[in-house]
Amino acid sequence: MQTSTLKQAKLVIEKPPLFEPLDPPSRLLCGPGPCNPHPRVLKALSMQEIGHLDSAFLHIMEETKTLLRYTWQTNNEFTIPVSGTGSAAMEACVCNLLEPGDKFLVGCNGYFGHRLVEMGHRYGASVVSLQVPWGQIFSAEVLEEHIRKHRPKVLALIHAETSTGACQPLKEAADICHHYDCLLVADTVTSISGVPLHIDQWNVDAAYAGSQKCLSCPPGIAPLTFGPRALDKLRKRRCKVKNWYLDMNLIASYLNKNGSRSYHHTAPINMCYGLREALALVAEEGLEQRWLRHERNALLLWKGLAELGLECLVPQQHRLPTLTTIQVPKGIQATAVTSYMLQNFGIEIGNGLGELEGKVWRVGLMGYNSRTEVVKTLLVALQTALLQQGYSFIRPSFM
Amino acid sequence: MQTSTLKQAKLVIEKPPLFEPLDPPSRLLCGPGPCNPHPRVLKALSMQEIGHLDSAFLHIMEETKTLLRYTWQTNNEFTIPVSGTGSAAMEACVCNLLEPGDKFLVGCNGYFGHRLVEMGHRYGASVVSLQVPWGQIFSAEVLEEHIRKHRPKVLALIHAETSTGACQPLKEAADICHHYDCLLVADTVTSISGVPLHIDQWNVDAAYAGSQKCLSCPPGIAPLTFGPRALDKLRKRRCKVKNWYLDMNLIASYLNKNGSRSYHHTAPINMCYGLREALALVAEEGLEQRWLRHERNALLLWKGLAELGLECLVPQQHRLPTLTTIQVPKGIQATAVTSYMLQNFGIEIGNGLGELEGKVWRVGLMGYNSRTEVVKTLLVALQTALLQQGYSFIRPSFM
Numbered sequence: 001m002q003t004s005t006l007k008q009a010k011l012v013i014e015k016p017p018l019f020e021p022l023d024p025p026s027r028l029l030c031g032p033g034p035c036n037p038h039p040r041v042l043k044a045l046s047m048q049e050i051g052h053l054d055s056a057f058l059h060i061m062e063e064t065k066t067l068l069r070y071t072w073q074t075n076n077e078f079t080i081p082v083s084g085t086g087s088a089a090m091e092a093c094v095c096n097l098l099e100p101g102d103k104f105l106v107g108c109n110g111y112f113g114h115r116l117v118e119m120g121h122r123y124g125a126s127v128v129s130l131q132v133p134w135g136q137i138f139s140a141e142v143l144e145e146h147i148r149k150h151r152p153k154v155l156a157l158i159h160a161e162t163s164t165g166a167c168q169p170l171k172e173a174a175d176i177c178h179h180y181d182c183l184l185v186a187d188t189v190t191s192i193s194g195v196p197l198h199i200d201q202w203n204v205d206a207a208y209a210g211s212q213k214c215l216s217c218p219p220g221i222a223p224l225t226f227g228p229r230a231l232d233k234l235r236k237r238r239c240k241v242k243n244w245y246l247d248m249n250l251i252a253s254y255l256n257k258n259g260s261r262s263y264h265h266t267a268p269i270n271m272c273y274g275l276r277e278a279l280a281l282v283a284e285e286g287l288e289q290r291w292l293r294h295e296r297n298a299l300l301l302w303k304g305l306a307e308l309g310l311e312c313l314v315p316q317q318h319r320l321p322t323l324t325t326i327q328v329p330k331g332i333q334a335t336a337v338t339s340y341m342l343q344n345f346g347i348e349i350g351n352g353l354g355e356l357e358g359k360v361w362r363v364g365l366m367g368y369n370s371r372t373e374v375v376k377t378l379l380v381a382l383q384t385a386l387l388q389q390g391y392s393f394i395r396p397s398f399m
Numbered sequence: 400m401q402t403s404t405l406k407q408a409k410l411v412i413e414k415p416p417l418f419e420p421l422d423p424p425s426r427l428l429c430g431p432g433p434c435n436p437h438p439r440v441l442k443a444l445s446m447q448e449i450g451h452l453d454s455a456f457l458h459i460m461e462e463t464k465t466l467l468r469y470t471w472q473t474n475n476e477f478t479i480p481v482s483g484t485g486s487a488a489m490e491a492c493v494c495n496l497l498e499p500g501d502k503f504l505v506g507c508n509g510y511f512g513h514r515l516v517e518m519g520h521r522y523g524a525s526v527v528s529l530q531v532p533w534g535q536i537f538s539a540e541v542l543e544e545h546i547r548k549h550r551p552k553v554l555a556l557i558h559a560e561t562s563t564g565a566c567q568p569l570k571e572a573a574d575i576c577h578h579y580d581c582l583l584v585a586d587t588v589t590s591i592s593g594v595p596l597h598i599d600q601w602n603v604d605a606a607y608a609g610s611q612k613c614l615s616c617p618p619g620i621a622p623l624t625f626g627p628r629a630l631d632k633l634r635k636r637r638c639k640v641k642n643w644y645l646d647m648n649l650i651a652s653y654l655n656k657n658g659s660r661s662y663h664h665t666a667p668i669n670m671c672y673g674l675r676e677a678l679a680l681v682a683e684e685g686l687e688q689r690w691l692r693h694e695r696n697a698l699l700l701w702k703g704l705a706e707l708g709l710e711c712l713v714p715q716q717h718r719l720p721t722l723t724t725i726q727v728p729k730g731i732q733a734t735a736v737t738s739y740m741l742q743n744f745g746i747e748i749g750n751g752l753g754e755l756e757g758k759v760w761r762v763g764l765m766g767y768n769s770r771t772e773v774v775k776t777l778l779v780a781l782q783t784a785l786l787q788q789g790y791s792f793i794r795p796s797f798m
Binding site: 009011012013014015016018019022023024025026027029031033034035036037042043044045046047048049050051052054056057060063066067069070073074075083084085086087088091115118119122123196198200201210212218219220221240241242243244245246263264265266267268269270271273274276277280283284286287288342348353 | 408410411412413414415417418421422423424425426428430432433434435436441442443444445446447448449450451453455456459462465466468469472473474482483484485486487490514517518521522595597599600609611617618619620639640641642643644645662663664665666667668669670672673675676679682683685686687741747752
């Protein structure tokens with residue numbers, strides 16, 4: 001027994017000094033995410049534990065899948081939470097739907113397109129990166145031209161680019177894809193439940209999302225949906241998915257409602273509670289009401305920004321209501337403003353990512369945080385921070 | 400703007416009927432995990448959100464890493480929580496420490512060895528599976544013989560086999576590995592903080608664990624540690640890690656304490672809170688005290704089982720105090736007993752996994768659940784369930 005071992009080996013790493021009790025500071029999270037979770041979601045996270053094979057848990061999982069189908073507007077049976085963050089769900093699309101040598105066309109109009117390119121390379125796809133300047137979107141004409149030219153097996157587009165705030169239309173893209181026998185994968189991380197999104201009506205073949213944006217759940221679990229054409233591709237793979245943890249063939253047999261569930265990995269039980277509650281809140285509010293709320297508060301923000309003399313990177317026509325990229329005025333140091341806001345008001349807004357670093361701020365009004373009082377608080381705080389940095393402007397009407 | 404889209408597309412998936420409020424049933428989780436989290440951990444999970452780049456979060460991450468080093472008894476700088484479950488951390492070892500063609504020797508004495516074999520194949524390693532019957536362990540002689548024969552780059556051993564309850568000694572194995580310039584990877588999912596474990600003194604090169612066993616945290620975050628030799632192998636890789644999400648080169652640059660942190664993925668903030676609190680509880684109790692508590696309660700369980708005439712699969716010498724596999728007596732249907740216990744007492748014990756299905760029950764006494772009253776409750780419930788199934792035995796002393 002262990003007794004002998006206990007006697008033999010002494011501890012070589014000393015107990016660290018007692019830390020202060022865990023007490024994260026209060027923050028108003030208006031960056032690109034995570035955002036403040038809804039209080040009901042936080043409460044759900046701390047509910048008592050049940051086993052991952054318990055029928056009570058499988059019931060919660062079925063509810064979650066049903067609610068997710070409503071939120072994404074899809075009948076896809078394979079609509080699940082992935083046991084990781086949004087990046088894991090992104091990788092699940094790449095590693096399951098592409099085989100080595102498959103042509104993979106990626107729309108790169110921001111940071112996350114480039115990440116897809118990187119993942120595609122790693123899994124041996126023949127990747128074609130289609131580029132427009134960050135903040136712009138792809139026209140149907142440009143997409144058709146390149147699909148005709150490259151004949152990809154999969155096209156990936158970022159519906160809502162978290163690095164730029166641009167909203168890429170998907171319906172025409174899907175039609176073109178299907179004409180050329182190509183799958184359309186959509187990144188809906190920053191659009192799910194905040195921006196109109198119709199997986200089935202738009203014929204999107206696969207999509208993934210994050211929990212920590214408009215769903216107002218903490219990060220750590222990520223929605224994923226595969227339509228019939230994506231599942232067909234998965235079933236007909238010539239080689240196994242390299243990635244065991246994200247192999248959706250294995251996950252499907254665990255989640256299979258009919259017949260025995262084979263163990264794959266232990267689901268993140270409490271994160272599932274949180275996501276289920278977050279999705280229940282979407283259904284209680286109603287999708288259309290939720291989309292309108294995000295639009296209304298975005299319009300209020302944009303009006304306030306204009307009055308501060310600030311310009312948005314993305315033209316209003318393609319601008320996400322959930323995430324706004326504000327151009328940093330000349331002479332202002334971007335990080336000085338974000339630091340000031342965090343230190344003085346406990347408000348987090350995001351700095352620019354990738355090639356927009358130092359050039360924009362990123363402001364998220366997502367889910368629970370898409371509220372009028374949040375917009376107003378944010379605007380006065382931003383104004384104060386800008387004044388501190390020597391920025392001058394005409395007194396805006398919201399003051 | 401979105402207004403036009405809102406007008407155009409109607410919802411095709413109707414709002415599901417309002418579900419009952421989320422209310423998971425009360426369970427005493429005495430299976431192979433998840434176990435009941437400590438109440439302080441559940442409370443930590445629902446603490447308010449902060450950003451993943453917030454210095455307050457980075458502070459919590461540093462505390463977590465420090466506590467994890469104590470718990471594993473290692474000075475390894477690279478000791479981190481992986482943003483997934485224990486299986487993700489297992490895959491992180493395989494995909495980072497092996498390159499295509501590398502010889503990979505895996506000790507298979509239960510379910511999880513076979514999983515490592517499967518992962519190794521997927522990443523193109525040349526896998527050699529070393530087998531002994533489930534429930535047994537590998538002697539130093541057998542290991543040396545096969546290491547000398549196969550000259551593997553990596554040997555993986557399961558310190559605590561969750562499918563069998565066997566505890567594999569690691570110290571001699573590590574010495575042999577290093578003599579032959581081989582890395583030792585250890586699965587400590589069901590041993591961390593419950594069984595004596597000395598990563599540095601035993602010279603283990605890499606180890607992974609789960610949060611939902613003896614750490615008494617829900618599943619969804621997984622400890623991982625790489626020692627100097629493992630890091631060296633990682634740095635000298637000839638090809639990129641296939642798996643982007645689990646590429647520890649990328650993670651290392653995010654977690655780098657000195658200099659700028661480059662964004663990789665959004666950490667599962669609230670699961671980090673939970674793990675940090677779980678590890679603080681380990682330090683507050685003290686590792687040796689915690690190991691002794693697990694041993695004491697295991698001895699109590701084993702005494703009770705013997706009095707019920709039940710036999711354990713693993714000889715006491717190599718038996719884990721954290722997870723006990725009980726042989727199902729002749730004439731008893733294994734799942735009838737587990738179902739009866741769940742339905743009548745809300746107590747979960749595990750069925751056998753893989754080739755032990757129907758042959759054993761798996762009883763976990765881990766972390767918060769390693770308590771005398773849990774053992775006593777479990778024993779009377781098990782006795783009652785067995786009686787219901789027609790099992791007869793002499794009246795045990797605990798009645």
